[in-house]
Amino acid sequence: MSQKPILQINDLTVSFQSGKDFLPAVDGVSFELNEGEILGIVGESGSGKSVTSLAIMGLIPAPPGKVEKGEILFEGKNLTKFTERDWRKIRGNQISMIFQEPMTSLNPLFTIGNQLMEAIRLHTDLSKEEMKLRSLELLKLVGIPRAEGILKEYPHQLSGGMRQRVMIAMAMACNPRVLIADEPTTALDVTIQAQILALMQELNQKTNTSIILITHDLGVVAEICQRVVVMYAGQIVEQGDVRTILKDPHHPYTKGLLKSVPDLRVKKDRLYSIPGTVPAPGTVKNGCRFAARCQEVFGKCHTEAPELYNSEKAGHEVRCFLHTLKEESERNVGITS
Ligand SMILES: Nc1ncnc2c1ncn2[C@@H]1O[C@H](COP(=O)(O)OP(=O)(O)O)[C@@H](O)[C@H]1O
Ligand code: SF4
Ligand SMILES: [Mg+2]
DSSP, X not given: OXXXXXXXXXXXXXXXXXXXXXXXXXXXXXXXXXXTOEEEEEOOTTSSHHHHHHHHTTOOOTTTEEEEEEEEEETTEEGGGOOHHHHHHHBTTTEEEEOSOHHHHSOTTSOHHHHHHHHHHHHOOOOHHHHHHHHHHHHHHTTOSSHHHXXXXXXXXXXXXXXXXXXXXXXXXXXXXXXXXXXXTTTXXXXXXHHHHHHHHHHHHHHOOEEEEEESOHHHHHHHOSEEEEEETTEEEEEEXXXXXHXXXXXXXXXXXXXXXXXXXXXXXXXXXXXXXXXXXXOOOSSOTTGGGOTTOOGGGGTSOOOOEEOSSTXXXXXXXXXXXXXXXXXXXXXXX
């Protein structure tokens, strides 16, 4: 597979106003999406995943939000400099997005056919007849049986999984180069979840659309992604090849996430979850943002903030001091008791 980036995010910082201050919800994030790949972004709720994807779509609500710093390069063009008019040429056309809850993104008052044709009409100049044919073709593409009948139905007449398929069809209406899927399977049960993931993989292979798949579940990433970005409290804490990271996670947060992936072979009453919660933007003033929850925390984690360090594997980066230690005894530096 080619390793040519279609999207490059450089030092992206997005803040939200709170009183007089702007607090960063996404703080100096840099990653690339390569052509034709499926990239996962994983992290607990409040990590900054949705804010990152909204920034890529030019949809940060301003105020209270603003893109404070950084670049979003799409085919060499910096999207952060785009006007709303420029955006309309890109959004839904070259870069599309699907959201977690398809019911809130579909209009309950219009038929599936109306909404699908509207999505096509906005971005093409097809005739009515051609739009109908394209609608049927899209429904087929996303694996919806008896497409003719579905066109006349309303969103509430469909199951959750079918609605999500319709949303994907709408997002694919203009053959986007990039599809961002923000927790597309979170509201669905496990069987349907697997079907939607398989569908996204199939679309990726058939149409070569590059996909960013956002999820809080590393298990989902393991299913279909080639690379993964792990986010915590607005920053990237680890990124690299999915295989490398699943086999040998370096960051204590990634290790915790991996422990909380449901293992279908082992029945457990309660799934492991990392104790504590993600700190709100701006609340950790000193030290590592994960320190309060980290099982491996040591002296300087409380006073200094770790950078992203390269691991021994190419393309694998980790934001943790443990990877700067040459000897175990260095952990004790700064501890006075
Ligand atoms: N519209 C908003 N107004 C103010 N703060 C926001 C808004 N959206 C997001 N945030 C802040 O950004 C943080 C990260 O949010 P989000 O990207 O939605 O997290 P995730 O998708 O990883 O669950 C939130 O915890 C919140 O503090
Ligand atoms: S820098 Fe320290 S607190 Fe942060 S993840 Fe590494 S060991 Fe844990
Ligand atoms: Mg989110």
